[in-house]
Amino acid sequence: MQKEPFIFAFIYTLFTVSLASPIFYDRISASERNGRDLVLALDSSGSMAESGFDTERKNLRKYDVLLNIVEAFIDKRFDDNIGLVIFGSFGFTAAPVTYDLVALKEILHLSDVGIAGESTAIGEGIYQSLRTLKFGNAKKKAIILITDGYQNAGSVSIKDAVEMVKRDGVKIYTIGIGKKGMFDEKLLKKISVETGGQTFLAVNSDDLKSVFSKIDSLEPSPIRSHMLVNKKMLYIYPLILGMILLIGLKLNRKSNETALS
Structure with a gap:
């Protein structure tokens, strides 16, 4: 009988713990996400320093407006593995495909106009994006390529880069930003059609926001934060x-x- 108070205390503790609803998160399950691998290929050539692209803040550079809109897009991609490629006169991987979207956004804002040279090497941007995607394991893969110019540099031809992308079954969504004639609209359409993607045109920041909303719906990302499957x-x-x-x-x-x- 003397043990009863201790047993009751233990039972009370068990019930209290139960009411607290302890949860165990399976780290392996958490990493097995159902999203896709995306690479954002951003043109950082000299023309991206032009202002007037934002409908409200005319003094902002085109590149800064792009970064802010891309960041908002990343915030919605709950289950995706996203990488970042910057291209100008050449292309390079600024961030490998990663689920750490917080770190990705920090790296995004470390880039700047001219960091990859002043010219525009679209072929290298595509090629580098494909190389970056090869490190991802998702079944669905896509490249979102944003540019405001014409191919005028680089050692990789757009034709060769697109052929490699097609062999790997990767879609390319192309976005031409700026006024009509400032970028190679015909080329961007050819790239997207051949890879099963789409081409979008954005004259200003409002158009670009709408474009990313459309891409978000075309390539939906499963929401893990509310499903709690892990x-x-x-x-x-x-x-x-x-x-x-x-x-x-x-x-x-x-x-x-x-x-x-």
């Missing part, structure tokens, strides 16, 4: 143990009372 509720275990102990305690007390009588 968690296991543990409240049932302390609850069951507490119930067993409580029933056992009651039965033991009844048995003792019967023996005394």
Whole structure:
């Protein structure tokens, strides 16, 4: 009988723990996401320093407006593995495909106009994006290529780069930004058609926001944060143990009372 207070205290603790709803997160399950691999290929050539692209803040550079809109797009890609390629006179991978979207956005804002040279090497941008995608494991892969100019540099031809992309089954969504005639619209359409993607034109920042909204709907990202498929509720275990102990305690007390009588 002297042990009963300690047992009751233990049962009370178990019930309290159960009410707290402890959760176990499976790290392996968390990494097995259902999104796709995306690479954002951004033109950082000299013309991206031009202002007037934003409909409200005319003094902002075109590149800064692009970065802000891209960041908003990244925030919506809950389950995607996203990489970043910057191209100008040459292309380079600024960030490998990653689920760490916070770090990706920090790297995004470290880039700047002219960081890859003043010219425009679209072929190298595509080629580098494909190389970056090869490190991803998702079944669906796509490149979102944004440029405001014409191919005028680089050692990789657009034709060769597109052929490699087609062999790997990767889509390319092309976005031409700026006034009509400032970029090679015909070339961008050819790239997207051959790879199963689409071409979009954005004269100003409002157009570009709409474009990214369309791409977001065309390449939807599953929402993991509300599905909670990678968690296991543990409240049932302390609850069951507490119930067993409580029933056992009651039965033991009844048995003792019967023996005394």
